[in-house]
Amino acid sequence: MLTEHRARANGHSLFATYDLGPAYDEMFDEAGEPRPHYRLLYQRLQELSPRDLQQRQSYADLTFLNQGITFTVYGDEQGVERIFPYDLLPRIVTHDEWAVIEAGLKQRIRALNMFLHDIYHQARILADKIIPRELVYTCPHFRREMRNVAVPQGVYISITGTDLVRLPSGEFVVLEDNLRVPSGVSYMLTNRAVMKRAFPGLFANYGVRSIDHYGHALLTTLRALASPHRPEPTIVLLTPGVYNSAYFEHTFLARLMGVELVEGRDLLVHDNVVYMRTTAGLRRVDVIYRRVDDDFIDPLAFRADSILGAAGLFNAFRAGNVSLANVVGTGVADDKAIYAYVPKMIKYYLSEEPILSNVETYLCNDPGERAYVLEHLDELVVKAVGESGGYGMLIGPHSTAEERERFRRLIEANPRNYIAQPTLQFSRAPCFVDGRVEPRHVDLRPYILNSGDQITIVPGGLTRVALRKGSLVVNSSQGGGSKDTWVLFE
Numbered sequence: 001m002l003t004e005h006r007a008r009a010n011g012h013s014l015f016a017t018y019d020l021g022p023a024y025d026e027m028f029d030e031a032g033e034p035r036p037h038y039r040l041l042y043q044r045l046q047e048l049s050p051r052d053l054q055q056r057q058s059y060a061d062l063t064f065l066n067q068g069i070t071f072t073v074y075g076d077e078q079g080v081e082r083i084f085p086y087d088l089l090p091r092i093v094t095h096d097e098w099a100v101i102e103a104g105l106k107q108r109i110r111a112l113n114m115f116l117h118d119i120y121h122q123a124r125i126l127a128d129k130i131i132p133r134e135l136v137y138t139c140p141h142f143r144r145e146m147r148n149v150a151v152p153q154g155v156y157i158s159i160t161g162t163d164l165v166r167l168p169s170g171e172f173v174v175l176e177d178n179l180r181v182p183s184g185v186s187y188m189l190t191n192r193a194v195m196k197r198a199f200p201g202l203f204a205n206y207g208v209r210s211i212d213h214y215g216h217a218l219l220t221t222l223r224a225l226a227s228p229h230r231p232e233p234t235i236v237l238l239t240p241g242v243y244n245s246a247y248f249e250h251t252f253l254a255r256l257m258g259v260e261l262v263e264g265r266d267l268l269v270h271d272n273v274v275y276m277r278t279t280a281g282l283r284r285v286d287v288i289y290r291r292v293d294d295d296f297i298d299p300l301a302f303r304a305d306s307i308l309g310a311a312g313l314f315n316a317f318r319a320g321n322v323s324l325a326n327v328v329g330t331g332v333a334d335d336k337a338i339y340a341y342v343p344k345m346i347k348y349y350l351s352e353e354p355i356l357s358n359v360e361t362y363l364c365n366d367p368g369e370r371a372y373v374l375e376h377l378d379e380l381v382v383k384a385v386g387e388s389g390g391y392g393m394l395i396g397p398h399s400t401a402e403e404r405e406r407f408r409r410l411i412e413a414n415p416r417n418y419i420a421q422p423t424l425q426f427s428r429a430p431c432f433v434d435g436r437v438e439p440r441h442v443d444l445r446p447y448i449l450n451s452g453d454q455i456t457i458v459p460g461g462l463t464r465v466a467l468r469k470g471s472l473v474v475n476s477s478q479g480g481g482s483k484d485t486w487v488l489f490e
């Protein structure tokens with residue numbers, strides 16, 4: 001714990017209850033001293049009273065409220081939408097740390113894209129027994145309809161949000177890849193806008209790299225997917241509609257890029273060409289940034305009861321008349337069991353050592369690893385391979401005997417559906433909570449844009465915060481919040 005004399009020596013008690021704990025602390029080193037890149041922030045905080053910070057926090061909360069920056073928690077009986085919790089204090093990443101993250105993520109996306117092309121064409125990696133064939137073919141996100149389909153520019157994954165955590169050693173590792181419809185980038189951009197107003201002087205003097213070009217980079221990435229025969233392509237963002245948990249983000253991104261936000265009922269397909277209904281008549285659509293899951297994108301190809309997509313859309317895609325970001329069937333590569341093989345993919349396709357490591361992962365479809373998991377349920381984190389948002393998880397050390405027994409039965413009934421990982425003491429960052437600064441666990445989700453010729457990662461990402469004291473779950477649907485992420489120039 002930081003000693004109280006430090007807080008008293010500085011005139012107030014903002015850090016009086018700050019407990020360093022066993023996890024890596026983003027602001028303080030093991031001796032309780034501010035790390036060099038946090039010193040200016042620490043000094044600035046010493047100049048502020050809890051009342052000053054509370055005023056800035058209230059301003060930030062009001063901004064989020066007035067702008068309708070919300071998300072939806074499915075199954076929540078208290079209401080449809082919530083304001084996204086925002087923590088006032090930024091998380092700071094050095095230039096050197098970011099350089100490793102950026103290089104590691106680019107390497108990883110290249111390998112994952114090659115994996116997707118391979119399994120939908122020659123399947124060499126399966127024939128060479130690098131990855132078990134049955135693991136891929138039993139994945140519910142593997143789409144046989146995608147076999148031998150040529151995708152624009154060879155790009156399966158245009159937009160990715162990869163979750164990283166920092167271990168007690170200070171190393172960043174990959175917790176999971178999100179390749180289907182990764183969300184949260186609107187909160188990254190909004191956090192930055194609010195931060196600039198809450199601490200204008202501090203931000204201006206800190207040497208923070210800009211993320212303002214994300215909208216332009218996203219639009220450029222989508223334009224690169226269009227046919228070269230369509231020099232002025234029409235790009236739309238396809239949303240499931242207002243009841244989707246990320247609807248705020250859909251409207252935000254469409255506005256940011258200056259493209260139309262459409263629902264399935266706004267589209268129709270004729271002669272394998274997709275059109276958008278407008279007040280001036282039908283308009284051809286060339287690229288769709290779809291925020292609708294595979295199952296619902298085309299009732300003729302997938303779920304017949306879907307009203308979220310457009311009938312015939314998948315055939316138009318296969319005919320090469322419209323591009324999708326991301327491509328149908330990418331979810332097989334972010335299956336949590338397939339994740340365990342990403343380091344092998346990097347070596348197989350790129351002949352390189354992984355720059356970013358994976359978290360140790362036990363596959364429950366392996367009899368030996370399953371036996372270990374069942375014997376150590378009270379120590380491990382168990383995850384369903386296709387779930388996200390913090391659902392379908394067991395956090396062993398925080399679980400009850402009844403919960404462990406329920407997961408034991410679930411694993412034994414369907415071992416392919418579960419993996420387990422050690423309970424990580426991932427890093428904590430200072431947060432302003434109840435008038436004091438206290439540490440909370442954080443992860444980091446950078447956003448990667450891939451146009452084929454170029455991979456772009458804006459310097460930063462969404463730092464998610466487990467706002468409940470002691471919690472390891474950062475998902476907004478489980479009570480998490482977020483904070484701005486500052487990546488510094490050299």
